[in-house]
Amino acid sequence: MSDTESYIYRFSWDKEDLKEYYWKEHYVKQPEVLAYLEHVVDRHDLRKHMQFNTELMNASFDESQDVWRTETSTGDVFTSRYLITALGLLSKQNWPDIKGINTFKGELYHTGNWPKQHDFTNKRVGVIGSGSTGVQVITALAKEVKELVCFQRNPQYSVPSGDGPVSQEYRDWVNANYDEIWDGVRNSMVAFGFKESEIPAMSVPEEERQRIFQENWDKGNGFRFMFGTFNDITIDEQANEAACNFIKSKIAETVKDPEKSRKLMPTEPYARRPLCDAGYYEKFNQDNVHIVALKETPIVEVTPKGVKTSDGAEHELDVIVFATGFDAVDGNYTRLRIHGRRGESLKDHWESGPTSYLGMCIPNFPNMFMITGPNGPFTNIPPTIETQVEFVASIIRHGEGKAVIETTQEAEDAWVALCRELCEGTIFHKAPSWIFGANIPGKKYSVLFYFGGLQKYRERLTEVVKNHYEGFRIDYPTQESRL
Numbered sequence: 001m002s003d004t005e006s007y008i009y010r011f012s013w014d015k016e017d018l019k020e021y022y023w024k025e026h027y028v029k030q031p032e033v034l035a036y037l038e039h040v041v042d043r044h045d046l047r048k049h050m051q052f053n054t055e056l057m058n059a060s061f062d063e064s065q066d067v068w069r070t071e072t073s074t075g076d077v078f079t080s081r082y083l084i085t086a087l088g089l090l091s092k093q094n095w096p097d098i099k100g101i102n103t104f105k106g107e108l109y110h111t112g113n114w115p116k117q118h119d120f121t122n123k124r125v126g127v128i129g130s131g132s133t134g135v136q137v138i139t140a141l142a143k144e145v146k147e148l149v150c151f152q153r154n155p156q157y158s159v160p161s162g163d164g165p166v167s168q169e170y171r172d173w174v175n176a177n178y179d180e181i182w183d184g185v186r187n188s189m190v191a192f193g194f195k196e197s198e199i200p201a202m203s204v205p206e207e208e209r210q211r212i213f214q215e216n217w218d219k220g221n222g223f224r225f226m227f228g229t230f231n232d233i234t235i236d237e238q239a240n241e242a243a244c245n246f247i248k249s250k251i252a253e254t255v256k257d258p259e260k261s262r263k264l265m266p267t268e269p270y271a272r273r274p275l276c277d278a279g280y281y282e283k284f285n286q287d288n289v290h291i292v293a294l295k296e297t298p299i300v301e302v303t304p305k306g307v308k309t310s311d312g313a314e315h316e317l318d319v320i321v322f323a324t325g326f327d328a329v330d331g332n333y334t335r336l337r338i339h340g341r342r343g344e345s346l347k348d349h350w351e352s353g354p355t356s357y358l359g360m361c362i363p364n365f366p367n368m369f370m371i372t373g374p375n376g377p378f379t380n381i382p383p384t385i386e387t388q389v390e391f392v393a394s395i396i397r398h399g400e401g402k403a404v405i406e407t408t409q410e411a412e413d414a415w416v417a418l419c420r421e422l423c424e425g426t427i428f429h430k431a432p433s434w435i436f437g438a439n440i441p442g443k444k445y446s447v448l449f450y451f452g453g454l455q456k457y458r459e460r461l462t463e464v465v466k467n468h469y470e471g472f473r474i475d476y477p478t479q480e481s482r483l
């Protein structure tokens, strides 16, 4: 389930389609996301430009011709002036290296590669992980399995999602206000469509603070709770603690078994990607839903029968679901061989952690543009994708489709420094999450996002264009296009 409202979890540029396309609930689920994308492809006759079941194996910039040569798993070599990568920032699955994982005799799944069909009726299911996906999967599976064992490392803060059917009245309001809605999204921090708060948490009396928390809890959505309640939950420790205490009081109120409640109680600041759910904590009131606190009893090994923890317990299971997330942002880049000028590999360029200028370009990798590359904005993703695609299209158009466009090391260094500075001003770096690559053992800790928000990001891009594509060298070939 996406946790962005359905009406802005889509493309903004086809206004007619925006108004006509049907969705039934506040949040779209995976089959609806896929159906929507297929619909867009068909509606705009895009399929003829696409080649499926093809993996990019390696890509090199040929300096003698100023072109990219890209090899694919089908054995094809494509030559192009520009290379635009949209490899996905959350798609390389993270399978933890747990002893004995291959000895398990039951079914093994990763949430990033969910089967088209499954039948867990009367089965004992273990879920490892309790991030956005783990919380959703646990909530959904609790009602269909015999036993559910949740292996949780760090307890998280989750608030209600507020999902439900969309009434005709609501849809009419969206349709009547679409232009203003998109304007609000583009001129906001996290681009989630709700009004972001402009008041600090401690600027109001305690009673009013609790009222605002409750109001947003009732409306639902994790990002709304983090950014719609007060404007300093992610930057001020006292404000953050107030939000933590409110959510903890809800967990204590909801989970009846004191031992389960203790294990589910978060201990960190509210500093990871905010989560929301459709009744996660309530599920632990079911006798068949169990919680194992891995910080107290870590997993020792996976056995043919299940999962063994350090207290000697062997949790016998028919199915293990890994909801262990992704090697985020650069994970899909570093497993490929991408070479820029003088054969420099992307892996080498990113030896101290992934970097870019504006989340899209890398020095020594001319004419390569990343959509949602490292150091891009931390937002609802579709509006950021559109923003970056518009920018890339504009710079290629500016170069008349034949120029060599390359960012400079200075521009990249300055952008990376800005990203670090913005992050240091937030509480996000107080939790070791995928936002910093901290979920992958051995991965270098880096600031993978720009925390200035979508509005400021778009303003920066406008300035870059106004200043004649500041931070880029644009060289026109001496002869007519060499392609």
Ligand code: NA7
Pocket: 090, 096, 097, 111, 128, 129, 130, 131, 132, 133, 134, 151, 152, 153, 154, 273, 294, 323, 324, 325, 326, 432, 433, 434, 439
């Ligand atoms: P996340 O948010 O990275 O969550 C992964 C979960 O798996 C998290 O609870 C981790 O615990 C846990 N994990 C990871 N490795 C292990 C090991 N080795 N042992 C036990 N537990 C482990 O991934 P999601 O798929 O939920 O969400 C990723 C994003 O995708 C999401 O934010 C959306 O934007 C879309 P930890 O918290 O690190 O202790």
